[in-house]
Amino acid sequence: DQQVKQNSPSLSVQEGRISILNCDYTNSMFDYFLWYKKYPAEGPTFLISISSIKDKNEDGRFTVFLNKSAKHLSLHIVPSQPGDSAVYFCAATEGGAGGFKTIFGAGTRLFVKA
Amino acid sequence: DTGVSQNPRHKITKRGQNVTFRCDPISEHNRLYWYRQTLGQGPEFLTYFQNEAQLEKSRLLSDRFSAERPKGSFSTLEIQRTEQGDSAMYLCASSYPGERNSPLHFGNGTRLTVT
Numbered sequence: 287d288q289q290v291k292q293n294s295p296s297l298s299v300q301e302g303r304i305s306i307l308n309c310d311y312t313n314s315m316f317d318y319f320l321w322y323k324k325y326p327a328e329g330p331t332f333l334i335s336i337s338s339i340k341d342k343n344e345d346g347r348f349t350v351f352l353n354k355s356a357k358h359l360s361l362h363i364v365p366s367q368p369g370d371s372a373v374y375f376c377a378a379t380e381g382g383a384g385g386f387k388t389i390f391g392a393g394t395r396l397f398v399k400a
Numbered sequence: 401d402t403g404v405s406q407n408p409r410h411k412i413t414k415r416g417q418n419v420t421f422r423c424d425p426i427s428e429h430n431r432l433y434w435y436r437q438t439l440g441q442g443p444e445f446l447t448y449f450q451n452e453a454q455l456e457k458s459r460l461l462s463d464r465f466s467a468e469r470p471k472g473s474f475s476t477l478e479i480q481r482t483e484q485g486d487s488a489m490y491l492c493a494s495s496y497p498g499e500r501n502s503p504l505h506f507g508n509g510t511r512l513t514v515t
Contacts, residue, residue, distance in 0.1 A: 295440070302466050320503060329404070329491055329506030330443065386431065387456060388504055390442030 289313045290378050292391035299398050306362040307394050312357065316378040320388070321350060321361050324373045326384030333374075334361070366398045402426075404507035405459060406492050412513045413482055420478045421510045425494030427468065432475050433504060434467055435491040441504075445493055482514045 287325045299305045311319075322330035324368040336343040336350045336359070343350050350364045363370055376391040405424040413419050425432050430451050435443035445486050446465070448456045451472040461467075464482075469475040479486055493504035 290440075290442075322504075322506075327508065329493070330504075331506070332503030335503065352434050377442075386433075386450075387445050387450050388433075389445065390435075392440060392442050 287312075288392075289316075290376055290389050290391040292374075292376050292394050294394050295392070296395040296397065299366045299396065301368055301398055301400050302365045305361075305370065305396055305398065307361040307363075307368045307374050307376075307396065309359045309361075309391055311359075311376075311378050313378070313380075313389075314357070315380045316389075317381070318379045319350070319352060319359050320377045320379075321348075322365055322375045322377060322390075324375065324393070330375055363396075366396075368398045368400050371396055371398045404492055404494055404505050406507035406510050407489075408510055409508065410513075412515065415482055415484060415514055417482055418480045419482060420476055421490055421492075421512075423475045423477070423492030423507060426496070426505055427473075427476070427491070429494035429496045429505070430457065430472065431495045431497065432469055433493045433495070434475070434477050435506075437489040437509070438487075441456065445470055446477075448464065459505045479512075482512075484514045486513045487512055 311338045320335040321333040323333045324330040334348045352359045373393045373395050375393045379388050407422045432449040434446040437443045449469040464480045467477045489509045491509045493506045
């Protein structure tokens with residue numbers, strides 16, 4: 287039972303353009319959502335998060351949008367840079383930011399072409 | 401803050417052998433997690449400690465798996481009688497509830513190959 291789904295295994299974008307990574311979830315009890323980025327041979331690193339009481343959170347080139355009614359969130363990267371090439375995991379927790387069990391999607395591999 | 405440290409980075413073992421992995425979390429983090437990641441999948445939750453107490457175990461954690469955090473600092477994950485299906489990346493993470501957003505801080509993992 288996949289509670290967090292990332293249906294696009296990979297995405298290729300030209301440098302300078304927008305990257306949009308999508309994520310759907312099924313558990314309506316999730317109230318905090320995070321994006322992690324992973325380079326090869328490294329563990330995932332936290333990128334950006336959003337609480338379910340918000341519909342947008344922005345941090346520099348990264349913006350996360352949350353549509354609770356559709357149980358959908360997306361990560362926008364503008365402008366995309368070659369160093370953004372990595373695997374991006376969508377994740378969700380219950381119990382807010384302090385929720386102990388974080389559920390991850392399968393990841394989307396982003397390729398940013400120079 | 402040197403980050404979360406995991407040892408060894410790679411482990412190759414024969415089926416039926418026991419293996420043990422170690423995780424040293426960020427020093428002020430009282431929460432410690434173990435996750436498993438297989439090819440093409442995201443990290444899957446295995447277990448969670450708050451200080452030395454193991455508060456949650458996934459049903460993925462069969463009775464061949466045991467985790468400890470004896471003094472609330474480092475943790476070990478032992479797999480007994482390894483099977484080929486145990487081959488995966490084992491990730492440790494830690495967090496501090498007082499940190500903004502309380503994200504997980506992951507180590508670089510231990511890659512287990514069971515032959």
